Amino acid sequence: MSYLVTYYLSKIIDKKFFDNSGEPLGIVKDLLVTFTQEKPRVVAVKVKIKGQDRILDFEKFDIRRIQYNCVVYCEEIIEYIIPENVNILYLVENILDKQILDINGRKLVRVNDVRLVKVHSGSYAVAVDVGLNGIFRRLGIEQPAAAMLSPFKWKVPGRYILFDDVEAVDSTTFGITLSKPYAKLQTLHPSDLADVIEDLDKKSRKALFESLDEEKAADVLEELEPEAQVEIIESLSIEKAADVLEKMPADEAADLIDELEDDKAELILNEIEKESSDDIREILRYEDDTVGSLMMTEFLSFKEAISVEDTLNYLREVKPESDTIYYLYVVDNDNRLKGTVSLRDLVIADSNMILNDIMRRTVAYVYDTDELDSIAEIISKYNLLAIPVINRDKIMEGVVVIDDIVEDLLNKRKTE
Numbered sequence: 001m002s003y004l005v006t007y008y009l010s011k012i013i014d015k016k017f018f019d020n021s022g023e024p025l026g027i028v029k030d031l032l033v034t035f036t037q038e039k040p041r042v043v044a045v046k047v048k049i050k051g052q053d054r055i056l057d058f059e060k061f062d063i064r065r066i067q068y069n070c071v072v073y074c075e076e077i078i079e080y081i082i083p084e085n086v087n088i089l090y091l092v093e094n095i096l097d098k099q100i101l102d103i104n105g106r107k108l109v110r111v112n113d114v115r116l117v118k119v120h121s122g123s124y125a126v127a128v129d130v131g132l133n134g135i136f137r138r139l140g141i142e143q144p145a146a147a148m149l150s151p152f153k154w155k156v157p158g159r160y161i162l163f164d165d166v167e168a169v170d171s172t173t174f175g176i177t178l179s180k181p182y183a184k185l186q187t188l189h190p191s192d193l194a195d196v197i198e199d200l201d202k203k204s205r206k207a208l209f210e211s212l213d214e215e216k217a218a219d220v221l222e223e224l225e226p227e228a229q230v231e232i233i234e235s236l237s238i239e240k241a242a243d244v245l246e247k248m249p250a251d252e253a254a255d256l257i258d259e260l261e262d263d264k265a266e267l268i269l270n271e272i273e274k275e276s277s278d279d280i281r282e283i284l285r286y287e288d289d290t291v292g293s294l295m296m297t298e299f300l301s302f303k304e305a306i307s308v309e310d311t312l313n314y315l316r317e318v319k320p321e322s323d324t325i326y327y328l329y330v331v332d333n334d335n336r337l338k339g340t341v342s343l344r345d346l347v348i349a350d351s352n353m354i355l356n357d358i359m360r361r362t363v364a365y366v367y368d369t370d371e372l373d374s375i376a377e378i379i380s381k382y383n384l385l386a387i388p389v390i391n392r393d394k395i396m397e398g399v400v401v402i403d404d405i406v407e408d409l410l411n412k413r414k415t416e
Contacts, residue, residue: 131159295398
């Protein structure tokens with residue numbers, strides 16, 4: 001017969017614990033778990049004995065379930081010395097009532113209780129309870145609530161999240177005790193992470209954002225609302241802000257820097273590598289309602305005499321971002337726009353042909369100083385995913401992609 005007892009943190013916290021003869025010894029205040037095992041294992045108990053807080057070895061404790069309640073027994077009082085370089089988590093102090101991120105649900109939830117299981121090898125924290133049942137259990141009305149709802153055939157659904165699917169986002173919880181805080185957050189899509197960050201307080205936003213690598217941080221920053229973007233950048237050091245903005249498309253970085261105080265904006269621009277900084281400054285010189293202010297300066301351009309094979313090899317080597325590869329732009333030696341090549345045309349063409357043979361010479365374009373309102377009509381008319389931007393000398397300056405146009409239109413509607 002298997003040996004397994006499930007119990008809840010709320011059923012033993014602030015309750016008396018006893019010796020084997022039934023005499024009370026003190027009050028249980030917290031459980032300590034370690035992450036050296038596959039699951040968080042309970043290794044110690046924080047108790048209060050005669051008004052003094054003590055950390056005792058859990059090996060000498062036994063938890064027995066009696067119907068809906070639990071009784072805690074202690075065979076022998078032995079102090080527990082927390083080892084160095086071991087990840088220890090206090091379930092009450094660090095988890096209970098704290099905000100956590102449900103990785104699968106991609107949203108913030110509040111921990112109402114912790115579910116544990118006792119097996120031959122010890123006790124383990126297996127899940128957090130984020131449902132209404134957890135609140136009822138904490139208040140001691142779980143059974144009365146169930147009895148009240150029973151005539152209506154209603155049940156309060158349980159809501160549990162396995163510890164494997166939990167990541168702390170409050171800087172006062174896991175941050176110090178885990179060796180790799182926020183590791184699971186790296187698996188989320190940037191837009192999901194942005195939603196999480198926007199729900200956090202200022203301190204937790206900063207802590208979570210700084211835990212991301214620069215590539216991920218840049219992707220997440222692009223997805224945030226402008227107010228949240230500015231708040232986060234202003235909370236970072238000049239060096240950190242520059243490192244993140246350097247990874248963003250120049251047009252996105254320029255929009256964000258434009259919202260900062262002039263002094264801080266200049267400090268960040270001076271810290272960014274010169275090539276990226278020059279691209280951002282180029283965009284910043286345009287008025288907000290002009291095409292130049294919205295264009296991407298990263299685009300793929302090739303000379304007319306390059307072969308199809310060489311072009312494909314180059315694309316395989318550089319692995320460009322998806323929004324820079326809608327079209328390839330063919331330019332002359334002075335970087336003047338001559339034509340466009342779609343990916344389809346490139347793939348089906350004979351490898352020995354040159355771009356001059358397959359490019360489309362009639363190209364829809366806009367000038368960098370045109371008003372933004374002119375773009376939507378052209379893109380709609382010609383069914384384009386992106387449109388090249390040139391100056392009055394027909395030299396290519398950048399590209400505007402349809403995503404940015406839609407975003408610009410939506411932002412205008414919000415402010416109307």
